[in-house]
Amino acid sequence: MVKSIGKGRISQTDTYLNVAETFAYRSTCLKRKYGAVIVKDDAVISTGYNGSPRGLDNCCDTGECPRIRLGLHRGQGYEMCRAVHAEQNALLNCSREQTLGADLYLAGVNPEDNSVYKAGPCPLCARMIIQAGIRNVILRTGEGADCYVSIPAKEMKWYQEYKEQ
Numbered sequence: 001m002v003k004s005i006g007k008g009r010i011s012q013t014d015t016y017l018n019v020a021e022t023f024a025y026r027s028t029c030l031k032r033k034y035g036a037v038i039v040k041d042d043a044v045i046s047t048g049y050n051g052s053p054r055g056l057d058n059c060c061d062t063g064e065c066p067r068i069r070l071g072l073h074r075g076q077g078y079e080m081c082r083a084v085h086a087e088q089n090a091l092l093n094c095s096r097e098q099t100l101g102a103d104l105y106l107a108g109v110n111p112e113d114n115s116v117y118k119a120g121p122c123p124l125c126a127r128m129i130i131q132a133g134i135r136n137v138i139l140r141t142g143e144g145a146d147c148y149v150s151i152p153a154k155e156m157k158w159y160q161e162y163k164e165q
Contacts (some may be wrong), residue, residue: 016138018107019037023049027109028052028061029051033049033108034106035107038098039104047090074122100132103134103136105140115143116141120139121137127158137150
């Protein structure tokens with residue numbers, strides 16, 4: 001979490017990334033906690049964190065993550081995952097009219113030690129972000145001030161190249 005020094009003020013970008021990080025701590029995922037915030041015209045439009053659909057058991061409730069049990073890494077075994085991604089939840093909580101031209105801020109936290117994890121949307125979330133008309137995706141990349149990258153949504157990796165075996 002980025003904090004101001006003395007009477008100083010943190011940047012607008014770090015402020016919204018702090019909000020995303022705060023929502024990441026609400027995540028119910030045992031593998032990785034993510035928080036997302038959609039901002040348009042300097043106003044928060046929507047927030048989201050990764051967790052099971054409303055009313056259904058979360059991994060933190062069951063005490064098990066099948067992806068961890070099977071040793072799967074990023075991008076593997078999403079069909080076994082109980083969670084709706086933070087970006088998806090943020091997009092589901094608002095209309096396309098609200099998301100056109102907005103920016104999405106994303107922060108990731110390692111559940112084991114609460115360290116910041118370099119955030120990045122999966123290809124499915126990237127497709128949804130692009131389809132929603134999001135302009136830029138700002139990703140927290142580390143613990144300190146100005147530790148982020150801003151990527152135009154349409155430049156994100158939104159599909160995996162097929163390679164024949």
